Amino acid sequence: MDVTKPLRADAKRNREALIAAARQVFETGDEIRFDDFARRAGVGTGTLYRHFPTQDALVAAVYQEEVATLCQRAQELQATLPAVVALTRFLTEFVDYVGPRHRLARTLAALMARRADEFTEGSRALERAITELVAAGVAQGGIRSDVSAGSVMVALHGIGGAHDRPDWHTEAEGLITVLIDGLRAADSL
Known part of the structure; x- marks a missing residue:
């Protein structure tokens, strides 16, 4: 309590x-x-x-707010859009959200590597938000049932980690398209 x-x-x-x-x-x-x-x-x-x-405590607070913002957006999209559209929009907006925050993401990644236990709840909250988006897509028949939110999280980590590429934003958006295409249930294509 x-x-x-x-x-x-x-x-x-x-x-x-x-x-x-x-x-x-x-x-x-x-x-x-x-x-x-x-x-x-x-x-x-x-x-x-x-x-x-400590500065680490301040960085952790920034991280918690960033995660809360992303989770809130996932809930808004899920409440207002069909599931596959909500998931697609969330992933696309994630790219737009992370773009200008790549230095913040690096700061957080460095801190998380040293003190992962302090960031576990934030990671879990984001994964829960993605799990809900994916589960809604499965329930509505638009997303394959053999897909886990963890797979989507791995893709997002990869997208964020490749930020130094010269045409990162365009490539990231292209990867989101490929990811969504791969997540779609065969009968929804």
């Missing part, structure tokens, strides 16, 4: 400002001292350390 007290409005704003500043730093690739995150967020260093005692 989580007994964490909700944050006061000002504390919540400060926390959000710190996360936004960190996201911006990680996306631009700037290298700054940990204390400088406070200045960028417009808060004191005590506020920074109260919310995030």
Whole structure:
């Protein structure tokens, strides 16, 4: 049972400002001292350390928000579109979402390699969102029943990991098309 007290409005704003500043730093690739995150967020260093005692804790918070955003989008698509369309749109939007965040993704990947246990829940949440999209597609007859969300996750990791390629976005979109074609049930082609 989580007994964490909700944050006061000002504390919540400060926390959000710190996360936004960190996201911006990680996306631009700037290298700054940990204390400088406070200045960028417009808060004191005590506020920074109260919310995030280490840079790794701040990176983890950014990761949790990114995953929450992706999971929310998966739910929205699943609630409003036919299953195969929802899955296709999610995967395509994932490419668009990851594109400008490739530096953030690298920062997260490096941290995850050192401290994987702290990121397990986020990975599970994203896999659950994809599992629900795939399961809906199977239930509606548009996706093969022998496909796992894990396979889709592996494809997404590969797409993200190849970001340095010169024509990455076009190739990633092409791979999503190939992936969706391969996921389709034979009778839905």
